[in-house]
Amino acid sequence: MNYKIAVIKGDGIGPEIVEASMKVLDKIGEKYNHTFDYTEVLAGGAAIDACDTPLPQKTVDICKASDAVLLGALGGPKWDNLPGDKRPEAGLLGIRKALGLFANLRPAMLFEELRDASPLKSEIIGDGLDVLVVRELTGDVYFGEKKKDGDFGASDLMNYTRPEVERIARVAFDSAKKRGGKVTSVDKANVLETSRFWRSVVLEIAKEYPDVELDHLYVDNAAMQLVINPHQFDVILTGNLFGDILSDEASMLTGSIGMLPSASLGEGKFGMYEPIHGSAPDIAGQDKANPIATVLSVAMMLRYSLGLSDEADNIEEAVKKTLAQGYRTGDIAGDNSNVVGCVEMGERIISSL
């Protein structure tokens, strides 16, 4: 088969990690007899530099005409002083919205080999960590009306509508069915009208999933529970803002943040795939970056957008094998590691495919 992939290499370490991951994907193509046609497009800092906007219309058009989008990482200090709507982040938010990618799936799992990198005590980690955060991605206070009242004040509207909550809730319940069978919906229903509404819709959708257990936590409590008892979670369902905070907290707790992929999905099979880490401008261009999160994002792309789960499994196995062989990039190196650069890490994974 022939698949069209739009590629946004992005800023900082983006190009290196994406290039390493494309080589892995090419090898999968060879092995399983697929062709991946890449079209490179710009967003974020690179687009600001080249086109004076963080999200050229052309990028949106080409992404829409593709089967999936692979993204490195956007942003860096160079563009940090631009006004809000001209910054790299505006490109990221814009592309999520333009492509209708309302469901952000962020698995926070611990790689057993990197157990020591977790900030949590071993008793708390127990036999591992494995939480899937399902974050709504195109609504909430991120996209509500923004106002600036001169020098005097500013506001952002937090809001959710019924269809927005229904569809993300279904994604969470569907995911839970394939995993541990439990959804924890996180809100601040003791204070926010938006959250009370969110909770009422989640309760309704839950009726369609009698086999999935549902509970509700306030966001402040969820931030605590993640730290002392992460095993109570299977799927965390939450809005855009709380999801931003909790998914980062959960990832960091695994100690494996350089390893964690993410998927942003819309109504159909189309999706955008990217590592959860940032563009790390301090190590850009030095062949030091860890490509694994991006390689695993490619695996998610194969599974979710292209329906190629054997190929996805193959990549995930190859990553595990490479880690088991002791290869590590600097960010995840321990005392006895075999430290390699970004390029070599990619090659090691390829030879384990």
Next chain:
Amino acid sequence: MNYKIAVIKGDGIGPEIVEASMKVLDKIGEKYNHTFDYTEVLAGGAAIDACDTPLPQKTVDICKASDAVLLGALGGPKWDNLPGDKRPEAGLLGIRKALGLFANLRPAMLFEELRDASPLKSEIIGDGLDVLVVRELTGDVYFGEKKKDGDFGASDLMNYTRPEVERIARVAFDSAKKRGGKVTSVDKANVLETSRFWRSVVLEIAKEYPDVELDHLYVDNAAMQLVINPHQFDVILTGNLFGDILSDEASMLTGSIGMLPSASLGEGKFGMYEPIHGSAPDIAGQDKANPIATVLSVAMMLRYSLGLSDEADNIEEAVKKTLAQGYRTGDIAGDNSNVVGCVEMGERIISSL
């Protein structure tokens, strides 16, 4: 001297922990020759039961006529199904607003004796944890206009005005001057107009404090940094919503959550003091609750509202001594602890004064 203290015992374990703390305060009165005149008033669940509203006007009036307010904890499952504005939380939010308590100080510190209770690895704890979260308490999305659009959606307005940000920023900078000399302002300025405004005002106020170091973190990053590198923080300055989440996360990381007090302050010396933990209805009335967070809230009250710092020091020393003697309530008990109830813990502290 004669001091007027309004007392809100509250729900669940509230009455027990407040009574134990009042005895400590009485002993301080004897020792240092002060009189504390208590007026008990209702809020939260107890007020709903007695007066059909979570915050009777009488409570507000008496609090306003007092030098300080001591609060136990509000809420419980009994009142969880009432509509938003009739719930115990509405009483808490209402009293903060009615009394103009815009500055919430939440010290998250680790008690060396309870080091083992922290979920973090010993390397990360290092020589202890001591972060002061300065949370804005009467603005933000908590108090912005709320709308419900029938069955179709709901919204809350997040907003901040210049005077609101200025005054809370000053509290943070003033606090930092008396501590480690560093403020970390937490926002989501890469997405929210409110946060960009917040950041610009904080930067202006910072000019009044050339000796205090200032940095800025996005809230998602702050949630991660707390977990892997808490020592980078001295004072965290943030809005109402982010402060709710981050202060709870920080407290939990210390492992000492049953021990942590808080102060909510307005423009003058008046303030409200309460433990950060909740009303723990499951153990209410069983003499099992830990009164220490409330006792330490009394110490904060003496220091901030009554200007009695020797007396405050005395209480804090007595708590340390009692812990050093091995006395623990169930929630903080270790293998070799001398487990005592709420009443006895209060008495042990009194005999260490």
